[in-house]
Amino acid sequence: MSVAGAKEAITQAHHEEWARVVASLTRRFGDLDIAEEAAAEAFATAVDRWPADGVPPSPGAWLTTTANRKAIDRIRRENKRNDKQMEARRLYDDDPPEPAGAIDDGRLRLIFTCCHPALAMQTRVALTLRMVAGLTVPEIARAFLVQETAMEQRITRAKAKIKAARIPYRVPSAEDLPERVSGVLAVLFLVFNEGYLATGPGSDPIRHDLTAEAIRLTRLIRALMPEDGEVAGLLALMLLTEARRDARVSASGELVALDEQDRGAWDAALIAEGHRLVRERLAAGVAPGRYQILAAISAVHTSARDVRATDWSQVVALYDQLARLDPSPIIALNRAIAVAELDGPEVALAAVDRLEHTLAGYHAYHATRADLLRRLGRSQNSRAAYDKAIELAGNTAETAYLTRRRDQLG
């Protein structure tokens, strides 16, 4: 076995097996902290051994066995008697053992625990990236521009709370499931969005590592809950957004708006997969949730050969449907952008201006106004709106785009 081959096998095993190993150890030892540490040690051992000894025939089983041994070593080291551990486990997880052949829901349990509503949103994000995606603490800290020690503390505190307050390690009951799944999807969407529109001066405008992790985790949940429409919707939305990734930032690091993007640079395979998911949800005949509607809007955009060929009335109709589910001003703002294409910038501007009291601190509100004012020939007002948008925008590519548009005003 070549060293490169072993390395590749470890990367692959990390992607495929990390969450499974952590989940199985959490189940056995009833302790996320032990599971996390032992899983990390098992992978470190693989890095040491596999290049010399070769990749074991079943990497997952090897990693689980090794991690189990590491966990038991740690428990012995800490001089905890095994029966005490068993007692803790029994209390922590009182479900009957699963019958052989039942679907593997270990990773689902893990996801629901990490995304528990009793944890702060930022904590859920960090914990999910650590426990389920297997990112290291320094990686997560870097992704969210937080000091490593602060991130370490956040994760440590979360694990302590899960244990002390006994946040259960299980899939929620059918009655609570829809709400809890939407909580999980909110975490994944946040990870994706942070990757897609990274904030912070000096940061890359798009954090591919984060969008890729979010897609990978959503694919995992989709595999575990194939019947859930919103899971499919979120995955489709992410794929259709990711498909436009390369066309969205120019070589000089400037954001390229949808109407100026080179549609030939879109990823056709991701678009095809996204469209397939959207069609699958349409065929299901179940009233769609917000992610499914957002995915459908994205599907309309990605179906058009160019911006003029876009079916704007369909986009507006979908935003109307979305607004009925979620009457948020941000949705009203996006609807107005589509209205501008359908009914002209004047109608759209009137709709946007009605949002001032809630969106005055949001850069996209000012960017939208600036564009509509520009199209109406009101350069002075447009310039002021661009200034405000630039002042509020946190993404480097977006700032560059807005600055150019402002400077092009006559």
Add this chain to the structure above:
Amino acid sequence: MQYLVSVINDTAALATPDEQAAIDVFNGRLKAEGYWVFAGGLAAPSSATVIDNRGEEALFTDGPFLESKEYLIGFWIMEAPDLDVALKLAADGSKACNRKIEVRPFL
């Protein structure tokens, strides 16, 4: 597993008769379903006395240890298998007493 479920008051008002009736119904349910350990309402914070006997002699101070707009007005101690169950009960408790509630596990 036991949880301390604290009722937080942010006005001077005590429970109205309607709230009291809803609390009684909720307490009855806690007992019937086996979650009940103990519960009680508290007099106003101004009736508290703080005692510190770590030094040579016991020191008595009139008033609560912390003056704040929000204060503890009552509590339940519930027996629940995990936080999900405790949070659900607490949500119903909050509705019944019409107040904000904090859930905290015992060690």
